[in-house]
Amino acid sequence: MFKIMAKKLDKCIIFPAILFAASFIFWWLIRPETLYYQEIFQMFLTDKEYFLKLIQVPGGLTDYISEFMVQYYHYPAIGALMLATITTGIAVATYTTSRCLSKGNVEFSILHTLPALAIWYAMHDINVMHSTIVAILMSLLISWLCAAALRGNSKWLKWLSMAMIPAGYFLLGPAIYIAIVAAIIGSIRHKSGYIYAASATLATIITMAISIHNVLYPVPRFLYGICYFRYHDFHPGIMLAIIAAASAPAIGLLKLPQKKWASAAQAAALIIMALMMPKYYDKDTQQIIRYLKLAHECRWNDIIADASENTPRLAQAMTMVNMALAFEEKLTDQMQRYPQFGMEGLLPVQGHDMLTPLLSAEAMFWMGLNDYAMHSYFESKTGNPTYRGSIFSTMRLAECYMVDENYAVALKYLLQLRKTTFYKAKAEEYINLILAEQTDSNPMIMVLKSIRLKKNRVQASSKIAESIRDLLQETPGNYLAYQYLMAIQMLEGNTKNQMQ
Amino acid sequence: MTHTYKYIICALTAALMASCSGRPSYNNTVASDHLPEILPDYAYTTIPSQIAPMDFDFVETAYHWLILSIKGSKGGEITCEGRSLDIDIDQWHSLAEQNKGGELIFSLSAILNGTRTDYKPFPMFVSHNDLEQYGLTYRLVEPGYSGFAKMGLYERNLSNYDERSFFETTECTNSCVNCHTPNRTNSSQATFHVRGQNGFTFLKNGQETHAYNMKTDKTISGGVYPYWHPEGRYIAYSNNNTVQVFHAAHKNRIEVFDNASDIAIFDTEKEEFVISPQIKVDSLSETFPAFSPDGNTLYYCVAPKLKPSDYLEDMHYCLMKAAFDTNTGKITGKPDTLLAIPGKSLTLPRPSYDGKYLMFTVCDYGTFPIWHHESDLYMLDLESKDSLRYFPARELNSNDTESFHNWSANSKWVVFSSRRDDGLYTRLYMAEVQDSGRFSKPFLLPQRNPSDYYRNLMFSYNTPDFCDKPLDVSPAGLRAIANDPSMRENVGVRQ
Numbered sequence: 001m002f003k004i005m006a007k008k009l010d011k012c013i014i015f016p017a018i019l020f021a022a023s024f025i026f027w028w029l030i031r032p033e034t035l036y037y038q039e040i041f042q043m044f045l046t047d048k049e050y051f052l053k054l055i056q057v058p059g060g061l062t063d064y065i066s067e068f069m070v071q072y073y074h075y076p077a078i079g080a081l082m083l084a085t086i087t088t089g090i091a092v093a094t095y096t097t098s099r100c101l102s103k104g105n106v107e108f109s110i111l112h113t114l115p116a117l118a119i120w121y122a123m124h125d126i127n128v129m130h131s132t133i134v135a136i137l138m139s140l141l142i143s144w145l146c147a148a149a150l151r152g153n154s155k156w157l158k159w160l161s162m163a164m165i166p167a168g169y170f171l172l173g174p175a176i177y178i179a180i181v182a183a184i185i186g187s188i189r190h191k192s193g194y195i196y197a198a199s200a201t202l203a204t205i206i207t208m209a210i211s212i213h214n215v216l217y218p219v220p221r222f223l224y225g226i227c228y229f230r231y232h233d234f235h236p237g238i239m240l241a242i243i244a245a246a247s248a249p250a251i252g253l254l255k256l257p258q259k260k261w262a263s264a265a266q267a268a269a270l271i272i273m274a275l276m277m278p279k280y281y282d283k284d285t286q287q288i289i290r291y292l293k294l295a296h297e298c299r300w301n302d303i304i305a306d307a308s309e310n311t312p313r314l315a316q317a318m319t320m321v322n323m324a325l326a327f328e329e330k331l332t333d334q335m336q337r338y339p340q341f342g343m344e345g346l347l348p349v350q351g352h353d354m355l356t357p358l359l360s361a362e363a364m365f366w367m368g369l370n371d372y373a374m375h376s377y378f379e380s381k382t383g384n385p386t387y388r389g390s391i392f393s394t395m396r397l398a399e400c401y402m403v404d405e406n407y408a409v410a411l412k413y414l415l416q417l418r419k420t421t422f423y424k425a426k427a428e429e430y431i432n433l434i435l436a437e438q439t440d441s442n443p444m445i446m447v448l449k450s451i452r453l454k455k456n457r458v459q460a461s462s463k464i465a466e467s468i469r470d471l472l473q474e475t476p477g478n479y480l481a482y483q484y485l486m487a488i489q490m491l492e493g494n495t496k497n498q499m500q
Numbered sequence: 501m502t503h504t505y506k507y508i509i510c511a512l513t514a515a516l517m518a519s520c521s522g523r524p525s526y527n528n529t530v531a532s533d534h535l536p537e538i539l540p541d542y543a544y545t546t547i548p549s550q551i552a553p554m555d556f557d558f559v560e561t562a563y564h565w566l567i568l569s570i571k572g573s574k575g576g577e578i579t580c581e582g583r584s585l586d587i588d589i590d591q592w593h594s595l596a597e598q599n600k601g602g603e604l605i606f607s608l609s610a611i612l613n614g615t616r617t618d619y620k621p622f623p624m625f626v627s628h629n630d631l632e633q634y635g636l637t638y639r640l641v642e643p644g645y646s647g648f649a650k651m652g653l654y655e656r657n658l659s660n661y662d663e664r665s666f667f668e669t670t671e672c673t674n675s676c677v678n679c680h681t682p683n684r685t686n687s688s689q690a691t692f693h694v695r696g697q698n699g700f701t702f703l704k705n706g707q708e709t710h711a712y713n714m715k716t717d718k719t720i721s722g723g724v725y726p727y728w729h730p731e732g733r734y735i736a737y738s739n740n741n742t743v744q745v746f747h748a749a750h751k752n753r754i755e756v757f758d759n760a761s762d763i764a765i766f767d768t769e770k771e772e773f774v775i776s777p778q779i780k781v782d783s784l785s786e787t788f789p790a791f792s793p794d795g796n797t798l799y800y801c802v803a804p805k806l807k808p809s810d811y812l813e814d815m816h817y818c819l820m821k822a823a824f825d826t827n828t829g830k831i832t833g834k835p836d837t838l839l840a841i842p843g844k845s846l847t848l849p850r851p852s853y854d855g856k857y858l859m860f861t862v863c864d865y866g867t868f869p870i871w872h873h874e875s876d877l878y879m880l881d882l883e884s885k886d887s888l889r890y891f892p893a894r895e896l897n898s899n900d901t902e903s904f905h906n907w908s909a910n911s912k913w914v915v916f917s918s919r920r921d922d923g924l925y926t927r928l929y930m931a932e933v934q935d936s937g938r939f940s941k942p943f944l945l946p947q948r949n950p951s952d953y954y955r956n957l958m959f960s961y962n963t964p965d966f967c968d969k970p971l972d973v974s975p976a977g978l979r980a981i982a983n984d985p986s987m988r989e990n991v992g993v994r995q
Contacts, residue, residue, distance in 0.1 A: 049956065213976055217670050218983050371749050375645050382642050382649035387670075389958075408922035415955055453749040458812055460748035467748045 012095075012108050014267060019113055020088040022274030023120065028080035030278055033290040035073035035080070037126050040296075040392040041230075041354060041384050044071045045419040058211045059135065059173025059227040066131035067388070074422045083130075086137050090116040093140035094245065098252035100147035101186055110266040111252045115140070115245035117273055122237030124280040126289065127230035129386070132238055135175035135228065136245050142168050143182035143249060146200075150186035150193040162196040166203035170211065173225045174242070180204060181246040231385050284314045288355070291320035295362055296392065300324040307338060315341035315348065319359045322346050326363065326483040335487055342491055347464055347484065354383035354390060365396060367480040368451035368471050372460065374400040395423055398430065403448045407434045451475045523581060524564050526616040536560055536608045536619035539951050543606075543622035546932045546940035548631035548913065549596040552660050553587035554624065554943070557951040563610040570606055572599035584949055589660055601628035625940070627932050629912035631658065633966040634687075636915060636928070636945070637680050640959035643924050645754065646744055651959075653680045653692060655970055661948050666971055672698050672982040678963060683728035684853055685909040685966040691726050691735060700988055702981065704973060705732070705768050711981045711988055712771075718993040719773060720760055727790045734774075734829050735766045736789035736798060745812075755812055756868035761785040763800055764993075765829045772992035776831035778822055787817075787867060788848055791824065793855045798824045798831065799838065801847050803867070813865045817845045819858075819880070829994075839880060839888055845869075846878075848904060852911040856883055857937050859893065859905050859914065870903040870917070870926065870962075877902045877916060879937045895939040896931055906965040907933075914939070915964045926960035 027035060044050070044067040054060045054067075073079035095112040099105075119133050142164050149161040162183060168176040183200055187193040212222050221232060229235040256262060287310060294303045303324035312318045318341055325331040340346075347360045361376035377400060381393040394413050401410035411434055417427035433439045440446045455470040457463045465488045471481040535543055537560035547554065558566055567581040576598045578591045595604065607621040635658040641651035652668030669675050675696030683689035693701045693714075700711040701723045714722035714737070723737030740761040747753055762780040764773040779786050779800065788801045801817040818840035822831045839846060841862065847869055848861045858880040861869045869875035876897040881889040896902060898920035905916035912933055917926045921944075931942035945961075947953040981987050 218672075218979060369748075371747060371753060375746060375753070378642075378644050379646070382644045387650040406923055409924045412922060412925070412955060416958075455748070456750040457748040458755060459745040461746055463748065470748075 014263075015108055015110065015113055015270060016088045016091055018267060018270050018274070019091055019116055020084045022271065022277075023087040023116075024080050024084035026080075026120075026274070026277060027083045028077050031281055031286065032076035032080070033286060033293050034123070034126055034281070035070075035076050035083075036293040037289045038070045038130055039073040039079075041388075041390050042067050042070055042386070043389040043391045043394060043416070043420065044068060045416065046421065047419050050419070055171070057215050057217065057226055058170050058208075058222060059131065059175075059225055061171035062131040062135040062138065062173055062175075063129075063227040066129065066134045069134070070130055071421050083133070086133050087116045087120060090119065090133070090137050090140060090245070093137060093144055094248045094252060097140060097144040097147050097182055097249040100144060100151050101182070101189055101249055102253050103189065106253060107256070107258065109252065109254075109256045110270055111254060111256070112248060113270060114251070115241060115248045118237075118244035119241040120277060121280060122235070122241045124277070124282070125235065125237060126285060128235060128238060129228055129230055131173075132175070132225070132228040132241065135172045135225070136178065136241060138172050139168065139175040139178040140245055142176070142179040146179055146183045147186045147249070150183070150190050150196070158193055158196045162200035163203075165200040166207040169204045169207045173227060174223060175225070175228075175245070176204065177242060178246040182249055185250050227386070283310075284312075284317065287312060288314060288316045288320065288359070291317055291324075292355075292359065295320055295323060298327075300327040304328065304330070304334075312338065315345035316356060316359050318345035319348055319363075322487065323363045326480055326487070327366075329479060329483060331483040332486040332490065335490065340491060343464075343488070346487055346491060354380045354385075357383065358390075358393065361393075361396065363480070363484065365400070365448075367468070367484065368448065368453055368475065368478060369464075369467060370400055370403050370448065370452040372464065372467070374404070391417070391420060391423055395426065398427070399445065399448075402430065402434070402439050402445050403452055405439075405449075407439075410434060451478050523567070524611055525614070526611050527614045529616045529618060532617050532619045534620055535622050536610070538608070540944035540946075542624055542943055544624070544941050545943040546625040546627050547596070547943060548629065548932075549593070549600045549626050550631045550659050551596070551930075552658060552946045553589055553592040554946050555585055555587055555948055555950055557584065557949070558608065558610055559951065561610070561612065563612045565611040567609040567611070567616075568606065570595060570604050572604055573602035574599045586948060593659070596626050599626045602626055627912070627940075629910070629932060631908060631913060632910050632968075633658065633685060633908050633913075634969045635659075635967055636964055637682070637687075637967050637971070638928065638964040639678050639680070639962040641678075641962050642958060643926065643960045645746065648674055648676050648696060651677060653677055655967065656945070657970075661946070664970070666973060666975055667692070667694075667702075667978050667982070671975075671979045672696065675699065675982075679724070679726060680963065680965070680971075681726045681728065682965060682967050682971075683732055684730060685968050687967045687969050687971045689728060689732050690971055691723075691728075693723055693726075694982065695722075698982060698985055700981070701737075702978070703735075703768065704971070709973060709977070709981070710771075713988040713990050714766070714773075716773065716991060716993050718775060718995070719764055720762060723764075723766065724761075725788055729765075729791050729824075729826070730793060730795045731826060733768055734826075735768065736763055736791065736800075737766055737773075738763050738787040738789055738800075740787060751873055752871050754868075754871045755866060756871065757806060757812060757815060757866050758785050758787060760805060761787045763787070763789045763798075765824075766991070767829050767994070770992070770994070771989065772994050774829040775993060775995045778831040778833075778835050785817075785867075786820075790849045790851060792821075792851055793853050795826050796824055798822045799849045799851060799858065801849065801867075802835075803845070815845065815865050815867070816840075816843065817847055817867060819846050819849055819860060839890060841890075850905055850907060851882065852907045852933070853909055854911040856881070856911070857933075858882055859907070861903055861905070862892075870901060870919075873901055873919070873923065875901045875903050877905060881937060891937070893937075893939060896929070896942055901926075904963050908966045909968060913966075915966060916942075917961055917964060918942075921954070924960075925954075925957070926962060927954065928961045928964050 054064045091113045095108050122128050145161040149157045165179050183197040187197040228238050291303050307321040357376035357379040361373050365373035377393040377396045381390045398410045398413035414427045414431050417423045453471050468481050468485045538556040539559050542554050569579045571577045576595045580587050603623045603625045605621045609618045636656045642649050652665045654665050656663045677694045680692035691703045701714045703710045719739045720741050721739045724740045725738040727736045741759045744756045763786045764775050784802050785805050786802050790799045799821050802820050803817040819838040820835045821838045822835035823833045825832045844862050845865050851858045862878050863869040863872040863875040877893040879893050901919040903917050915930050918929050928945040929942040932940040
C-alpha cells in the first residue's frame with residue numbers, strides 16, 4: 001500500500017515540486033528585478049471604476065487579476081511565491097486535462113511541464129505581461145472542465161463548460177484557444193460532444209467578431225492578445241506558450257517509459273531546463289532594471305559594487321552607475337574606471353519610451369532640476385504602451401508638483417495613489433501635509449524646494465549643462481550638481497571650465 | 501430545516517436593508533445664511549434647457565445625507581436626495597423646458613449627526629436661447645510633453661452624459677490625432693488629422709469619406725488647423741512646421757512654435773490645394789485660418805517668421821483679414837491687418853456664425869496659448885463702424901489659461917477650454933452670449949458625480965466644438981482607414 005502511494009506521489013509530486021522550487025528561487029533570488037519592473041510600470045487601483053475600465057476589452061479580467069497580483073511584487077518573495085504557484089498550477093492543470101482526455105490512466109511526465117516551461121521562457125522578455133501566465137492557467141482550468149464534462153454524461157455540465165469558452169475569450173483573451181483545442185480533442189477522443197465543441201467554437205468566433213466591432217483596437221491584437229505583450233506587436237514567445245499549452249494535454253497522452261531511470265532522467269531534464277532559464281534573460285537589460293531598483297532604494301554602494309564586477313555595456317546602465325557615484329561623491333574621481341557613453345550615459349536626453357526618461361529623472365529630481373524631472377517622470381508615466389501609467393513615476397510627479405507648489409495637481413495624483421495598496425500610506429501622509437499647509441515640514445520636500453533651479457532657460461533639453469551650472473551658482477553647496485557639472489566638463493574634455 | 505431557511509432569509513433581508521439605508525433621522529434643523537459650497541460652482545450660471553442635469557457635489561463639510569429641491573420660477577419642482585446627488589434626467593429636462601426664460605432655485609440641505617442644515621438657496625437661470633446642438637466633439641489627451649501617449653477624439657451628447665470615442669490612438673500606435681472640425685457644427689462635413697507613421701487627414705463630406713495624404717512638395721506639411729468655408733466646398737488648412745521646446749524653470753513648461761507656416765485652401769471637389777501667394781509669404785508665418793460667415797473673408801493670424809537669432813518672446817501674432825473669392829478659391833487683393841495689440845500675441849480667431857463678433861485668444865507671445873497661464877479670451881466687435889472695438893471676455897476669463905473656443909451654430913453659446921481648476925488639466929466651460937458681447941457666468945461641462953469624474957480624469961480636453969448630430973462614421977471604418985496606407989489619396993496643388 002505504502003509502495004503504491006509512494007509511486008503515485010513520485011509521479012504527481014516530484015515534477016511539480018521541482019518546478020515550484022526552481023521557479024520560486026529564480027524569481028526571488030535570481031531575477032527579482034524583473035518583478036520590480038512589472039510592479040512600477042503599472043498602477044493598480046482598488047476602486048470599482050478601475051475594474052470596470054479594465055474588463056471592457058477582451059482579456060480584461062486576466063489583466064485585472066494579474067495587475068492585482070503584480071502589485072504584490074513589492075515584496076519579491078511574495079511575487080516569486082505567486083509566480084511559482086501559477087507555474088506549477090499550469091503543469092498540474094495540463095496533467096489533469098490530459099487525464100480527462102485519456103480513456104485510461106495517464107502518468108505525470110515531463111511532457112506536462114512543457115507549457116509551464118514555455119511561458120517561463122517567454123517571460124525572459126521583460127515586456128511580456130504577467131497577464132499571459134494568468135490567462136494560460138485559467139484557460140487550462142477551463143480546458144480541464146471541458147475535458148471532464150465531455151468524458152462524463154451530464155448534458156448540462158457539457159453545455160456549461162462549453163459556454164465558458166466564449167465567455168473565457170472575453171475575460172481571458174486569445175489564450176482561450178487552449179480550451180477550444182481541448183474541447184475538440186475531447187469530443188474526438190470520447191466520440192461525443194461534437195455539437196458542444198462546435199457550438200463553443202462558433203460562439204467564440206462570434207464573441208471575437210463582436211469585440212472587434214465594438215472596441216477600438218486593431219484587429220490583429222484581438223487575435224494574439226491585447227494585454228499579453230506591453231507593445232502593440234506580435235510576440236512569438238507568447239504564441240509558443242499558448243501553442244504549447246494547447247497541445248500539451250494531447251501530447252501528454254504519449255506513454256513514456258515507466259522505469260525508474262526514465263523518471264529520474266525526466267526529473268534531471270526538468271532541473272537542467274530550469275537551470276538554463278537565466279541564460280535566456282538578457283543580462284544587459286536585467287542590469288539596467290536591477291540598478292533602477294537599487295537606485296530607487298538608494299542603495300548606491302550596491303550599484304557601484306555590482307558595476308565593478310559586471311562592467312556595464314549599455315549607456316542606460318552607466319547612467320545609473322554614474323548617478324550612484326555622484327550620490328557617493330565619487331563621480332569625478334571614479335567615472336573614468338567605467339566605459340563612458342558621453343551625455344547619453346550621464347544624463348540621457350528624454351526618450352519617448354517609459355524606461356529611459358526614468359533613468360535620468362532620479363538624478364534630476366534629487367539635484368534640484370525639478371522641471372526637468374517633472375518632464376521625465378511624465379514621459380515615463382505616459383510612455384507606457386499599456387496606457388496604465390507607472391506607480392513610481394506618479395508618486396514622483398506628485399512630489400515634483402509639491403516642490404513646484406502646485407498642490408492642486410499634486411493632490412490629483414495623490415488621490416489616485418491613495419487607491420493603491422503599497423503607496424497609499426505615503427500618499428495619505430502627503431495629502432495631510434498639503435491640507436494642513438505644512439509641506440515644508442517634510443524634510444525632503446523642504447530641501448528640494450530650497451535647491452530647485454530658479455533661473456529659466458528656453459530649449460532646456462539642449463541646455464542641461466548650463467542649467468546645472470545655474471543650479472550650482474544658486475546653491476553652491478549642491479554637491480550633486482557639482483559632481484555632474486564636473487563630469488560633464490570631463491566628458492567634454494573641457495579642462496578650462498573644469499578648473500573654473 | 502424550514503426554520504433555518506427562514507433565519508437565513510431574515511438575516512439576508514436585514515443585511516440588504518442595512519446596506520441600502522435611507523435618509524438618517526434628524527432632531528433639529530438650522531438655517532445657514534450662506535450659499536452651500538458646491539463643486540462645480542453652478543450658482544448664478546445660465547444654462548440652455550437642453551443641457552444634461554447639472555449634478556454637483558457638496559464640499560463644505562462632512563455630511564451623512566443630502567436633500568436637494570429644485571423649484572422652477574414658472575412652476576414645477578423636483579427633489580433628489582442621497583449620499584450623492586444624481587438628478588433624474590427626464591425630470592430635469594421637463595423642469596428646465598417648463599422654466600425656459602425663468603430660473604431654477606436650488607435648495608440644498610445636509611444632514612450630519614442628527615442636525616439638518618438648510619443652506620441659502622441659489623438660482624440657476626434657464627436661457628430662452630436654445631442650444632440647437634446635439635453635443636460637443638473634443639480631443640482627450642494627457643497634458644504631456646513630446647511623447648505620443650494615448651489620446652482620442654470623442655463626441656459628447658450634451659443632453660445627457662453619454663460620451664463616445666470615434667478615434668483613439670490605440671487604433672494606430674505612435675500617432676497623434678487632433679483638430680476635429682465640422683463645418684459650422686454640421687457633422688456631415690468634418691475633418692481631422694492623424695500624425696505619425698500612418699498619418700492622414702480624414703475628411704467626411706456628406707456620404708463620402710477620404711483619407712488624404714496632404715503633404716505635397718509645394719506645402720511645408722500636411723493640413724494642420726482647418727476651417728471650413730460655409731458653402732462646404734473649401735477648407736482652409738494651415739501648414740505648419742511646428743517645434744516644441746521646454747523651459748528649465750518656468751510656470752509655462754512648454755513652448756510650441758512654428759519655424760514656418762502657411763495657409764492653403766483645399767478644394768474638396770478637385771481634391772487639390774489652391775495656393776495664394778498672399779497667404780504664403782516666405783518672411784511670414786501665417787496660421788489659424790477662419791472664414792467669415794458669408795464666406796467672403798478669410799481671417800488668420802500672422803507673425804514675422806522666426807529667425808534662429810530671434811527670441812521666442814518677440815514672436816507676436818496679429819489678426820489679419822483677406823478677401824476670398826468663392827469661385828476660384830483664391831485670395832484676392834492685399835490682406836489687411838485687422839487687429840494688432842502691442843506686446844501681445846493674438847491667436848485662434850473664431851468669428852460668430854451670425855457675423856457679429858470674433859473671439860480670439862491673447863497671450864504674451866507665441867502661437868500656443870494653452871501652455872501660457874496668462875492666456876485670455878477677447879472679443880472683437882465686427883459690426884462696430886467707426887473704430888475697432890475689442891475687449892476681454894471678462895466673464896469667461898480666470899487667473900489661469902483660457903484658450904481654444906468655438907461658437908454654437910446659432911451663435912448664442914460658446915464653449916472654451918480653461919485650466920482654471922488646477923493650472924494643468926484643461927476642462928471645458930460653456931457660457932451664453934448676452935447683449936453687447938457680454939457673457940453669462942460660465943459653467944463646467946456637467947458630469948455625473950462631477951468631483952470624482954474630474955479628479956479621476958487624467959486627460960485634458962482639447963479643441964472643443966459643437967456638433968449638430970453624431971459623426972456618421974463607425975470606429976471600425978475609421979480603424980480600417982487608419983491601418984491601411986493603401987487607402988491614402990494624394991492631393992494636387994493649384995497655384
